[in-house]
Each structure stands twice: as C-alpha cells, then as structure tokens.
Amino acid sequence: MIGTRWRVAAAVGVMMTGLGVSAAAAQDELPGVSLGLVYANSYLPALAVQPFTGAFGGDMIAPQVEAIVGRDLRGSDRFEVIDSLPDAMVGTQVDYALWDRLGAVWLVTGEVEGADDGYMLIVELHDVVYGEVRDRGRFRLPAQTDDDFRMSVHRTSDEIVRWATGDPGMAASRIAFTMVGNDGNKEIYVIDSDGENLDQVTDYNSLTESPTWSPDASRIALASWKTGVPRIYEVDRFGTELRALPALRGAGDYVTPAYHPDGRTLAFTVNGSASQSGIFTYDLERDCCLAFLSGGPWYDISPTYSPDGRWLAFNTLRFGDNVPQVMMMPSEGGAAETLSPYEYGGSGFYAAPDWSPNGDLVAFHGRIDRRGRYHILVANLEDGGRVLRQLTSEGNNEAPSWAPDGRHLVFAGERSWGFGLMIVDVATGRVRSLLGGLRVDLPDWSPALPPA
Amino acid sequence: MIVRRFFVTVFAATLLVGACGGDPPPPPPPPQPDQDSLQRYNDSVAAAEAERRAEAQRLAAERAAEAELQRAVRAARATLEEMVFFDYDMSEIRDDAQAALRAKVDILRASPQVQIRIEGHADERGSTEYNMALGNRRAEAVRQFLSGFGLAENRFEIVSFGEGRPLQQGSSESDWARNRRGQFVITAGANAINPAN
Structure with a gap:
C-alpha cells in the first residue's frame, strides 16, 4: 500500500472565501499521485x-x-x-x-x-x-x-x-454554455464574464451541446441534434448559422468540436462511425482535408489544443468504458501518453480536459472521493501531470474551461441549492458564482474579445 | 268533444245502412299447396341459411385469424421496441438485455424489410461529453449483438443522446437505472413486421 496512498499535501496559505476545505479528508487510493489543495501563499496588494x-x-x-x-x-x-x-x-x-x-x-x-x-x-x-x-x-x-x-x-x-x-485580464470576455429549457431541450447561451447580458444564441428546439469559441471569438462551434442526429455547426454570437459541417465520415455522432489556435482547423469526434471512430480534423478554410488522428474500436473524445497548436489533450475510453482518462498527443496524431493518473487495470474517472492559454496547465474533472463526486483538477505539465491540484471540495463540479487570463476557470457546479456556473481563481482557490439556479452545463470561456 | 261524438254517431249509422245492402261475394278457394315446390322452397331456404352461416363462420374465423395476426404483429412490434438497460458507466449487454435482444433477433429474421435505429442513453452522472460517447458505445454494443446473429449491420443505425433525453427526471438510483438504456425506433418496414415463427 505504501506509495499507492494519496498523499494529501498540506494546504499552505489557503486563501479562500466561501469554500470550506478539509485538507485532511480521506481520499481514495490513487497510484503515484499526490493530490494537493495547495496555493501559493499569495499576498493581494x-x-x-x-x-x-x-x-x-x-x-x-x-x-x-x-x-x-x-x-x-x-x-x-x-x-x-x-x-x-x-x-x-x-x-x-x-x-x-x-x-x-x-x-x-x-x-x-x-x-x-x-x-x-x-x-x-x-x-x-x-x-x-x-x-x-x-x-x-x-x-x-x-x-x-x-x-x-x-x-x-x-x-x-x-x-x-x-x-x-504585466498579465492579461479576463473581464472583456464572454462565456458560452448550454442550458436546459422547460421543454427539456438544450440551447446555447452566452453571458458576459461579470454575469451581465445573458443572451440565448441558438433556438433549435433540440439538444445542443459543447459550444466552443473560435480563437477570434467571432464564431461558436457546437453539436446539435436538430436533424435527429448530432452534427457540428458554426454560428455567430447571435446564432446565425455560418456553416454545417457535412457528415464527412459517413454515419455517426459528430460531437465535441475544438478550434485549433489558427482558427482554420477544427478538431472533433466521430462516435459510432461504421468505418472509424475517434478524433478527426478538418480544414475549414479550404473546406477539405479530413484527417484521422486517434481512435479505433475505443472512443477518443473532447479534444483541446495547446495554445501553440502542437499538442492535443483529449479524453479516452480505451482503458474501459468506466475508466475514462485524459491523454495528450501531437496535434497531427501519434503516440499518446496519459495525463490523468492511471495505471493499467486500475480505476479512476477523469474527463473534459481544457488546455490553459498559458500552455502550462490542463484542467479536467475527476471522480475522486468515496461518494462518487466530481471535482475540478489541474495538472501541471511541467511535472508530467503527477501532481494534481484539486480546486473544488463540495458538491459536483464538471467541465472546466480556462479564462483568457490563464488563471480563472469557469465550470458547471451542482450544490444543495441547485446548479450554476461558477468561477474559481486557480491562484487563490477563491470560488464565486456566476449564474445560479439554472440547469447549465459545458461552459466555454471566450478568448479576450477584440473591440467590436 | 261534442263535435267528435257527433261524427262517430254518423259513421256508425252509415255502416249499418251499408250492411243491410246485400250478400257478400264468395271467398276465392284457397290454393292447393304443391308439395314438391314447397319442399324445394324449404330446401333452398335451408341451404341459403347454411351457406350464410358457413360464410359467417368463415368470416369470423378469418377475422379471428386476422385479429390474432394483428395481435402477434403488435406483440412483435412491442418486442422490437422493448428497451434494454445498462449498468453504471458500462456498455456491456446485461443478461436480462440479452434475452430481450434475442427475442428481437427472431422477429428481425422473419421481417427482412424492418430497419431499426438504436438510441443510446446515459444517466446524468459523469461528464456530459463522456456520456455522449457512452451512449454511443451502448448503441454500438446492441448493434454488434444483433448483427452477431447474422442480421445485416446496415439494417441498424445508431445514435447517442448522451444524458440529454432522460426517461425519468429524478436523481435517485432507480431513475438513473431507467435512464441508462437502449431504445429502438423502427425506421423502415413498420408495416412488414412478421411475428417470429
């Protein structure tokens, strides 16, 4: 057992408001990983x-x-x-x-x-x-x-x-997300980073998932079931449809789009294709050149690019349906390595990766306590992802997305009082609510918005 | 009333006058029954009756058979559309689901025109995007199971709705168990379902 216990690092200078953290909470076993609620002893001028x-x-x-x-x-x-x-x-x-x-x-x-x-x-x-x-x-x-x-x-x-x-801020930005309506459908909405100006973007009367901003924030790619099967579309902020990505790979679910930092390549997932499931890329500018990156009999989903465009992190079901893991690979495809703490035959549930705009961190969520709850985690690439920082400690917390300042994350939280979008400052661990009480999910924080 | 009584009295008097007018003519002789024709008549009536009865019986039997067939077709359709359920975070076909799918196989073999869309669903727990994949894995597992019995794969299309279309709205274990499911929609040949032999 030695070496396989979670070593809960002592919380050093934890500065948090509205977040009761029990650093000594017993954790499930996780091989070779130390988990810490560790914050720099930060001084705020x-x-x-x-x-x-x-x-x-x-x-x-x-x-x-x-x-x-x-x-x-x-x-x-x-x-x-x-x-x-x-x-x-x-x-x-x-x-x-x-x-x-x-x-x-x-x-x-x-x-x-x-x-x-x-x-x-x-x-x-x-x-x-x-x-x-x-x-x-x-x-x-x-x-x-x-x-x-x-x-x-x-x-x-x-x-x-x-x-x-000397660092960028994140006030001039918006957050796109999904919200369930009374009719059970999900549509895309956007809200300013300060919680003002809630706008409905799509009105498909359907399931709509995984909104993601283009690097210039002029477009949002998403997956919609409006024709009965999920396909990928690009819309502008007001929901005007700019493009419907054809079913390039034949039948299958086309989901989880992600823009390359160049804005012209779109990575996405095809699930259940008769030929090959996995992560593909498509050249939006030349409207051609479908490329297969990763996948097979297993499913690889939820791609996210590193800010230099050289790497892709993604979620994989290759180790088993019930042990999804976060991996990374070269963005043209190639050998992948695990980023989440997994040892062959082990357990652990990690999903929904998002690469920070600074390039050094990958956020995702994991089921890491005995009650089967989900918490936001951050892996530092400089130490090979072997140290995870846990940013939440109550309720369920899913689908983190980085702010353009590389320091804040928005995520979908579930608390005793309901659901909501929440923001955590990775440096201090401060958590605040952005939008509460609504059935919201899959937030995606835009890049810094250029002047209109 | 007085007026009416007056008329009755006059009418009765008139009848009395008429009856006293002379002898009535002799009634015509009753026709002598022809025994042969009577027999033929009776026979034909009986035959027609029997024929009608037989026809009615035949129609009733036909209707019963038709009703039985309709009932069997409805039952077959219900069998085709019967949902199957999955364990948490798994796409493996459970034993109870195997029996339900096996029953579909026989009907699909007898109904070559029938095509089916298999819809995979997940419960609300876990990652939303992961659940899209898991739902597809479940639908794919069902397709593989069915095509493993020699049914053409192109008779099945699959689609995942992830956690987006729950059967039950609650958040209890029993709600989740109902929401982790495969659903079946007949997309072609709905009027050509033949019950399994």
Whole structure:
C-alpha cells in the first residue's frame, strides 16, 4: 500500500472565501499521485478606486463606469479592492498620503468625457508607494445603449490589470454554455464574464451541446441534434448559422468540436462511425482535408489544443468504458501518453480536459472521493501531470474551461441549492458564482474579445 | 268533444245502412299447396341459411385469424421496441438485455424489410461529453449483438443522446437505472413486421 496512498499535501496559505476545505479528508487510493489543495501563499496588494469624474456629459455615466471597473478589478482576484468611498472623504485631487494611510498600494483614477456619439475614458494607474503615475490611457466608449458599451469598459479594466501585473485580464470576455429549457431541450447561451447580458444564441428546439469559441471569438462551434442526429455547426454570437459541417465520415455522432489556435482547423469526434471512430480534423478554410488522428474500436473524445497548436489533450475510453482518462498527443496524431493518473487495470474517472492559454496547465474533472463526486483538477505539465491540484471540495463540479487570463476557470457546479456556473481563481482557490439556479452545463470561456 | 261524438254517431249509422245492402261475394278457394315446390322452397331456404352461416363462420374465423395476426404483429412490434438497460458507466449487454435482444433477433429474421435505429442513453452522472460517447458505445454494443446473429449491420443505425433525453427526471438510483438504456425506433418496414415463427 505504501506509495499507492494519496498523499494529501498540506494546504499552505489557503486563501479562500466561501469554500470550506478539509485538507485532511480521506481520499481514495490513487497510484503515484499526490493530490494537493495547495496555493501559493499569495499576498493581494490593495488597490483603491477614486470616484471617477466626468465632463461634457460624461458625469452622467462616470459612477457607472467606475462601478464596472471596480467590480472587474475585484473579479480579477489580483487586488484587495477599496472602492465606493464617499467623495467628501477622498476629494477630486489625488492625495497619495491619504491613500497610503488607507493602505492602498495602487490607485486608479478616471475621467469620462462626452465625445462624438460616445465618451472618452481617461484612466490613470498611480503607484501610491512611489507617489507617481505608473500608466495612463485613453479609451473610447460607445453610447450607453450600444451593445459594446460594457465590453469597452471591461477592456479598460483588463488594461489596468496589465499595467499593474504585466498579465492579461479576463473581464472583456464572454462565456458560452448550454442550458436546459422547460421543454427539456438544450440551447446555447452566452453571458458576459461579470454575469451581465445573458443572451440565448441558438433556438433549435433540440439538444445542443459543447459550444466552443473560435480563437477570434467571432464564431461558436457546437453539436446539435436538430436533424435527429448530432452534427457540428458554426454560428455567430447571435446564432446565425455560418456553416454545417457535412457528415464527412459517413454515419455517426459528430460531437465535441475544438478550434485549433489558427482558427482554420477544427478538431472533433466521430462516435459510432461504421468505418472509424475517434478524433478527426478538418480544414475549414479550404473546406477539405479530413484527417484521422486517434481512435479505433475505443472512443477518443473532447479534444483541446495547446495554445501553440502542437499538442492535443483529449479524453479516452480505451482503458474501459468506466475508466475514462485524459491523454495528450501531437496535434497531427501519434503516440499518446496519459495525463490523468492511471495505471493499467486500475480505476479512476477523469474527463473534459481544457488546455490553459498559458500552455502550462490542463484542467479536467475527476471522480475522486468515496461518494462518487466530481471535482475540478489541474495538472501541471511541467511535472508530467503527477501532481494534481484539486480546486473544488463540495458538491459536483464538471467541465472546466480556462479564462483568457490563464488563471480563472469557469465550470458547471451542482450544490444543495441547485446548479450554476461558477468561477474559481486557480491562484487563490477563491470560488464565486456566476449564474445560479439554472440547469447549465459545458461552459466555454471566450478568448479576450477584440473591440467590436 | 261534442263535435267528435257527433261524427262517430254518423259513421256508425252509415255502416249499418251499408250492411243491410246485400250478400257478400264468395271467398276465392284457397290454393292447393304443391308439395314438391314447397319442399324445394324449404330446401333452398335451408341451404341459403347454411351457406350464410358457413360464410359467417368463415368470416369470423378469418377475422379471428386476422385479429390474432394483428395481435402477434403488435406483440412483435412491442418486442422490437422493448428497451434494454445498462449498468453504471458500462456498455456491456446485461443478461436480462440479452434475452430481450434475442427475442428481437427472431422477429428481425422473419421481417427482412424492418430497419431499426438504436438510441443510446446515459444517466446524468459523469461528464456530459463522456456520456455522449457512452451512449454511443451502448448503441454500438446492441448493434454488434444483433448483427452477431447474422442480421445485416446496415439494417441498424445508431445514435447517442448522451444524458440529454432522460426517461425519468429524478436523481435517485432507480431513475438513473431507467435512464441508462437502449431504445429502438423502427425506421423502415413498420408495416412488414412478421411475428417470429
């Protein structure tokens, strides 16, 4: 038994809100793997947001813009955000001494000016400790009624994150997912990363599954049963159908599409083909060139590309129906190695891999406790996936998808109060709810959205 | 009332006057029955009756046979459409499912025009995309089982609905057990089902 027990690493500096973690919880046996609820002992610098000012009509929306920015920065999980302070307390001039006394390391100031049909948002990031402006920028905002208004503010928030940390943010993004309606059908919906603007995308009156964003976020590929059998379609964000992928391989279920980072190659699964089941790729641009990558009498499903496009992680049933495992292989096909902790003849259920945009981590879910519950796991490729980090510890948690910042994951959670989309910050382990109470599944986080 | 009584009285008086008018004519002689023709007549009636009865019996028997056949066809159809169930996370054909599938084989052999779509389903647990594959594995296992008895594979198409079309909405073990299933839809030859001999 020695060496086959799960070694539950001590939780070091676990910083979590709303997540009761029992690091000492007994786990099932898992050979050769240590499982840890381990977080870097992270320190979050305090960032203050001074009330935004306005001019030439911009004063009407300055408070709203400021609120969106404050919420985005809080959601980035990189700062302790100090905002919503009364004007009388902080004034309109920058007072570094005041902010220093309040404990702020960063200060964000903003001014909104009416300009043409929209506004100009001038933002400065101040280094309170050094008492100087670290960075500033001007961002054009459309009219408030414009579809892109909030996204434009989110892009500003992401830029502030980049100024302060050097890393990309994820506020200017959307999440596509499935939701079950009262009629039992599943359709695709999208929601902004901050939980606003819930929109229905498809209206097929059918089963619709596995939405996935194209790398430029202009398209969503999905599988729909609208003709009776599952086929792959591309739609735009408003559900307009751009393409129906033909049944290139004859009869079979065409499911689980995934875009190559080049945006022109689509990987997908054919299950139950009379000829060959498994993972295929198709050249969308040239509309040709079906290629078989992996599969056979067993099924390989749910492909996901590494950000450099050289590798594919996927889910396989090759070790048995009831022991699906996560593997990776070269993206042109070839020898595959297991990424999830599996030893031949062993047990373990791992599924739904998603490769991080930073390339170093692969997230998936696994059935890893005695009650048969599912939790979100992250494998680090640098140590060969032999150390898994468990990011959830209550309820059921499935189908993780990476945010464009490579740091947050959205997943489908099931709690005593119902279902919902949840977001976990991989660095701190903080979990928050994005959309609760609805029968939602298979979220896919978009890349950073370019200006409309 | 007075008026009516008046008319009755007048009518009775008229009858009395008429009866006193003279002798009635003699009645015509009754026809003498012709024994032979009577016999022929009776015979023909009996024969027609017998024939009608035989015809009725034949029709009844025909109807009964037809009803029996219809009943057998309905039973055969029900047998073809009978669901089979699977164990958790497995696509292996269980013993009870083998018996149900074996019964389908005999009917399919007797009904060469019949084609079937095998639908694989999974319960809600596990990964949604994995369940799409598992449902297909189950449908494929059923197709392999049936074609293992010499039935042409192209008589069967398969499709998985994953966990998306549950039979029961609940989340108990008994709900899940009902949702892990193979369903059968007759896609061709529905009017050419022959019961197994």
